[in-house]
Amino acid sequence: GLGSRRDVTATHVPGTTLGALAVPGLLPAGCKLVDTPGMDQVHSLAKYLPANELKMLQPRRALKGRTFRISPGKSVLLGGLARIDVVSQERGATLYLTPWISDEVACYMGKTEGVAERRQKHLGKRLSPPTAKSGPTFPELVPTTLHLQGSEWIRSTRDVAIAGLGWVGVGVSGAAELTVWTPPGVKVSVREPLARSLAKDMERPGLGAALGEAMVEEKRVPRRTPAEKGPRKGQTMPAAKEQGGAV
Known part of the structure; x- marks a missing residue:
């Protein structure tokens, strides 16, 4: 739609453009841009969320993939909104799932056994959206079975898109x-x-962050100086230098 000063405005809620509106100043002379009413997408997950939670699905910065190294019998939860189970893999090896979604959607990886109960326990809290307010009315999830064929595991060869x-x-x-x-x-x-x-960094199992260099640095033991280590066996430490009197 257009604001009071004829500026272009935008909204995450569909259906707010009531008619065909000319948008001036965006295209070269001789060209016209017309904003037309949008349509609700009945197959989109957005219809299950209130307007204030739809904002959480819209990326506020450049998308960054979060990669999970996963094997059959494990699952990845995409907030409380969706879940992916790895049922089988032809060669029994691991595969890699990389969600490209808003970073406001918390992810979880763990065993498929009991994952529905864990989702219900953390729904609207550590697993959001939906939030605690809309979580109780959010519908139960239903399954869709997919059979994929890929050529390599070192990069993504197929996408699973969730509307x-x-x-x-x-x-x-x-x-x-x-x-x-x-x-x-x-x-x-x-x-x-x-x-x-x-x-670049793999995600940890559970509701954790990526195993990046920052976490490695936090766990790394600082290197001690020779004075902190003390003398080696059969070696004495030199006496401290005097500075303005005896030490």
């Missing part, structure tokens, strides 16, 4: 079966990858 949320790159060599859980009616599709690269 209204984002997509998950899949790096797999051979065939794999995934079960994607979403609210009813949300479209799940498979396509060629938009971004092939994996994240």
